Amino acid sequence: MKKILLFFLFSVILSAQKTEIIKLNKNIKDKNSRTKSLRLTDNRGDKDLGTLDYKGETVQMKFSNEDLKNHFEAWFADDNKVRGNNDIVILLEDVKISNFENTGLAKVKIKVSSFINRSGKYFFINRYYNTLDFNSKITPNIPSAVSSAISDILSSFIIESYSHLVLSTPILEAELNNYGEILEKNMKYINSSDLVNGVYKDFKSFSEQKPQKGYYVDKNKKGNIIGVKNENDLLVSSEEIFGYIEDGKAYKLTPVGFLEIEKDDKGYYIVSSRLELYPRNSNTGAMVGVMAGGLIGGLIGAAIDSGSQTGRRNNNANLSNVYIDSLTGAYIFEK
Incomplete structure (x- = not known):
């Protein structure tokens, strides 16, 4: 009887928690066909994106495919049939969603960087590092808005990385986690x-x-x-x-x-x-x-x-x- 009751309670909890999927499927074609490959390194310390409150329910935020490394490579391959010579690496450092209970407010912190790989040495291209604010009084469906914002930012960031100016300081792959300190020295x-x-x-x-x-x-x-x-x-x-x-x-x-x-x-x-x-x-x-x-x-x-x-x-x-x-x-x- 206890097992049946526990199973019932667990089922109720699961049914009360909905999921909002973040789809990474916007077009990321390199219009100048300069890029040969796009590789993702997922350096997030916590892979759990977080939850949001919506109409009295808890909404779990998730990527449509949580194997982001393979998803990014397939995403790039689908949109780029003609290739160039540049090998670009996306370093995903943080995506964290914070919900402020009973306030209608939410924040999304995103930190992502890009590099070009030249013979095993990495050169910094660009970085997006910011916190986004969401207010339910302005944006009624915050989970949907957060999903769209994350998708827009990552796809736009990739596209800009194709043609962005590159810094001249080389970084070894083993030192990528400390790229900020290395670059600031110059x-x-x-x-x-x-x-x-x-x-x-x-x-x-x-x-x-x-x-x-x-x-x-x-x-x-x-x-x-x-x-x-x-x-x-x-x-x-x-x-x-x-x-x-x-x-x-x-x-x-x-x-x-x-x-x-x-x-x-x-x-x-x-x-x-x-x-x-x-x-x-x-x-x-x-x-x-x-x-x-x-x-x-x-x-x-x-x-x-x-x-x-x-x-x-x-x-x-x-x-x-x-x-x-x-x-x-x-x-x-x-x-």
């Missing part, structure tokens, strides 16, 4: 005692401490920035600017103007928020773009043109430390 902006004054067009030039020749920050009589100009005294498009360094201090261009880049024991950061940095996307419930640069060009332009500084900021923006990925320059949101 980042001049991290290891230089003095930063080089000037305007920087992108994160790559900033990390190499190579300011754009002839570019300068134009200020009015009050000291407010009114634009960035080139060697011909012509205004430069905001989409061409990462930031600038003046008197040893670095500033990052954002939709609310230039914000000082500060540093603590965790890395470099600006004091800002999702709402400030992505005002057009603040009501979507989650940021799912792999690369952030092009999304806010127009808003940044407006900020420069109006001489926007921190005094024009939204008091309800819930400001906190937004870290800057040391390898890519992308924002890392923790809140």
